[in-house]
Amino acid sequence: xxxxxxxxxxxxxxxxxxxxxxxxxxxxxxxxxxxxxxxxxxxxxxxxxxxxxxxxxxxxxxxxxxxxxxxxxxxxxxxxxxxxxxxxxxxxxxxxxxxxxxxxxxxxxxxxxxxxxxxxxxxxxxxxxxxxxxxxxxxxxxxxxxxxxxxxxxxxxxxxxxxxxxxxxxxxxxxxxxxxxxxxxxxxxxxxxxxxxxxxxxxxxxxxxxxxxxxxxxxxxxxxxxxxxxxxxxxxxxxxxxxxxxxxxxxxxxxxxxxxxxxxxxxxxxxxxxxxxxxxxxxxxxxxxxxxxxxxxxxxxxxxxxxxxxxxxxxxxxxxxxxxxxxxxxxxxxxxxxxxxxxxxxxxxxxxxxxxxxxxxxxxxxxxxxxxxxxxxxxxxxxxxxxxxxxxxxxxxxxxxxxxxxxxxxxxxxxxxxxxxxxxxxxxxxxxxxxxxxxxxxxxxxxxxxxxxxxxxx
Ligand SMILES: Nc1ncnc2c1ncn2[C@@H]1O[C@H](COP(=O)(O)OP(=O)(O)OP(=O)(O)O)[C@@H](O)[C@H]1O
Ligand SMILES: [Mg+2]
Numbered sequence: 001x002x003x004x005x006x007x008x009x010x011x012x013x014x015x016x017x018x019x020x021x022x023x024x025x026x027x028x029x030x031x032x033x034x035x036x037x038x039x040x041x042x043x044x045x046x047x048x049x050x051x052x053x054x055x056x057x058x059x060x061x062x063x064x065x066x067x068x069x070x071x072x073x074x075x076x077x078x079x080x081x082x083x084x085x086x087x088x089x090x091x092x093x094x095x096x097x098x099x100x101x102x103x104x105x106x107x108x109x110x111x112x113x114x115x116x117x118x119x120x121x122x123x124x125x126x127x128x129x130x131x132x133x134x135x136x137x138x139x140x141x142x143x144x145x146x147x148x149x150x151x152x153x154x155x156x157x158x159x160x161x162x163x164x165x166x167x168x169x170x171x172x173x174x175x176x177x178x179x180x181x182x183x184x185x186x187x188x189x190x191x192x193x194x195x196x197x198x199x200x201x202x203x204x205x206x207x208x209x210x211x212x213x214x215x216x217x218x219x220x221x222x223x224x225x226x227x228x229x230x231x232x233x234x235x236x237x238x239x240x241x242x243x244x245x246x247x248x249x250x251x252x253x254x255x256x257x258x259x260x261x262x263x264x265x266x267x268x269x270x271x272x273x274x275x276x277x278x279x280x281x282x283x284x285x286x287x288x289x290x291x292x293x294x295x296x297x298x299x300x301x302x303x304x305x306x307x308x309x310x311x312x313x314x315x316x317x318x319x320x321x322x323x324x325x326x327x328x329x330x331x332x333x334x335x336x337x338x339x340x341x342x343x344x345x346x347x348x349x350x351x352x353x354x355x356x357x358x359x360x361x362x363x364x365x366x367x368x369x370x371x372x373x374x375x376x377x378x379x380x381x382x383x384x385x386x387x388x389x390x391x392x393x394x395x396x397x398x399x400x401x402x403x404x405x406x407x408x409x410x411x412x413x414x415x416x417x418x419x420x421x422x423x424x425x426x427x428x429x430x431x432x433x434x435x436x437x438x439x440x441x442x443x444x445x446x447x448x449x450x451x452x453x454x455x456x457x458x
Contacts, residue, residue, distance in 0.1 A: 005185035012177040020169050028162050032155055036118075039151060040126055043075065044113040047130035047144040050077060051113075054132045058139050063088045076125075076145040082138050097145055100127045107138065120148040187215045191222055198222075203230040242406040246288055246420050250281040257281075284420075291422040295405065298429045305347045305433050312383065313338035315348065316374055319355045323363060323372075332366050338376040342383055343458045350430045354438075357423035358387040358450045364419070365391030365448065383457045388449035394442040402440065403428050 050066050063079050070077040070090035076097065078089040084101055086093060093101075100117055106129065113130035117123055125145040132140045187208060194205040205226045207219040257274045260266075266274075297303040313336075320336045327334040344351075355374075362372045370390040377384045394402060398409050408421040431438045431452055442448040 004188065005181045008181040008185060009177050012181065013174060016173045016177065017170060020166070020173065024162060024166055024169075028158070031158060035154060035158075036120060036151065039146060040115055040118065040128065043126060043144045043146050044115065044128045044130070046075065047077075047113045047128050047142050050079075050144075051130040051132045051142045054079070054140070054142070055134055058132060058134065074147060074150060076147075078143040078145070079132075079140060080143070081140045084141065087140065094124075096124050097127075097143070100125070100145075101143060104129060104141070109141070116143075120151045124148055126151070184215070187211070187219065191219060194222060194226070198226055198229065203233060239405055243292065246406060247285065250284045250288075253281045254278055254285075288420045288422070291420065291426060294426055295422065295429070298426075298433075303429070303433065305350060305430075307345050307347050307434075310344050310346060310348050310351075312342040312344050312376060312385075313340065315344075315352070316355070316376070316385070319352050319359070320374060322356065323359050326363055327372070330363060330366065331369050332363060333371045334374075335371065336374045338374070340376065340378055342376065342378055344383070344454065345456075346434055346454075347430075351434070354427040354430050354452070355385075355387070357427050360419075361423065361450075362387055362389035362391065362448070365389060367391065378457065381457050382453060382455050385452040385454075386449055387452075388447060390447040393444040393446055393448055394440070395444060396442075399440060399442060 053066060054062060067077055067079065067088040067090045076091045078093055078097065078101065079087045080101065081087055084104060104116060109129050109131050111131060113128050116129045117125060117127035120126055124147065126148055128144045130142045131138050132142060190207060194207055197205055203226050207223050209216060209220045209223050211219065257277050261274050316336050316338055320334055323334055366372060366389050372389045375386040394409055401407050403424050405425045406421040428438050434454060436452060436454040438450065438452050440450050
């Protein structure tokens with residue numbers, strides 16, 4: 001579980017420590033060489049200033065004086081004649097000094113002085129050589145010696161300080177890296193756990209969605225996915241229980257009336273009535289199952305639309321003709337007002353299914369003497385088909401819900417208006433598959449109007 005944070009920390013740590021080591025190394029080497037350079041330059045300058053004095057007065061008193069000046073310092077001065085024989089020295093000349101003096105083959109060293117021993121790590125003394133000249137002639141030499149243990153101890157000090165600083169930097173880096181990787185991986189781990197929970201069927205999760213970065217975006221997406229899943233699960237359960245309820249009612253009727261039919265002594269008219277009820281109920285079940293099957297196909301995008309050219313007004317009159325009988329029976333006037341010559345490119349069977357449902361709803365909800373109108377208005381390349389009735393209307397808070405599967409405003413299943421509540425869902429799908437829209441306007445006690453809009457009409 002922690003492996004991502006461990007990997008991140010180790011990678012970060014290696015990278016930063018490598019970077020720090022390189023920086024520390026260059027800084028250390030730079031400081032040490034600067035220190036050595038300063039020491040040797042200083043030695044050369046002092047040698048040069050002594051030789052300046054001796055060039056003016058190269059006599060025993062001045063030489064002694066010069067040597068005396070160095071006795072208190074850590075450095076050692078040795079003055080020799082032109083043959084490298086020692087004339088004077090500030091401190092005792094030890095073997096290693098003598099060796100340097102003996103090894104000097106230079107008759108004319110640089111007037112500003114030269115370094116004759118620079119190996120501060122291995123040799124006991126750093127040494128410079130300055131000539132004492134007068135009128136182009138070398139009178140003698142000045143050797144300046146600096147004990148290298150002083151330098152070595154200074155470098156040692158520097159090394160310990162660097163080690164301490166390095167250790168401090170590494171600890172600080174480790175703390176930073178662990179903190180950083182923790183703050184990045186912790187939300188990721190929480191998200192992983194959340195998605196794992198979701199995959200086991202537990203859809204309600206709560207993540208930190210306040211973060212203002214990519215991790216926050218990811219959390220929000222997962223949170224939305226979980227909310228959607230939870231909603232879908234609820235919808236599915238409700239849909240399933242609604243379907244079973246819808247099926248159970250007609251099946252109960254069928255079973256009940258089939259039992260009654262078995263009874264002896266039924267009159268012919270009773271027999272005929274019960275058989276009619278059986279027929280009606282089985283038609284109801286068949287319609288419900290066909291509608292559900294249509295919806296399932298729509299959900300899987302397998303619902304085929306076979307478009308062809310139709311003349312709208314003729315088509316509407318044909319559909320309306322199917323309702324003439326019921327119109328007469330219910331004393332409802334049915335008007336189709338369509339004067340234009342409008343060509344539509346639609347699936348005639350599916351499109352009539354939409355109109356039949358709208359007209360069926362209109363008639364089901366029209367009481368007493370009233371009117372159902374079908375009007376067509378064409379503006380530019382857009383056509384609108386209005387199906388309106390003077391029925392009881394739909395309460396405004398229910399209007400958005402009537403498109404939902406199995407939704408009925410009147411929940412009790414009356415035998416006269418008892419549809420399954422799938423008609424509008426299917427109508428909406430069909431219209432949308434034709435690239436159109438369907439909407440509703442309704443006023444309680446006044447009536448309801450459904451409006452289908454289609455574009456690209458000739
Ligand atoms: N013209 C209308 N006037 C009043 N209410 C309506 C009208 N049209 C639809 N409704 C309400 O909307 C609900 C859903 O309509 P829909 O056509 O989807 O289902 P249904 O007619 O009950 O059943 P089905 O169409 O599947 O046989 C109806 O049950 C009804 O309550
Ligand atoms: Mg209907």
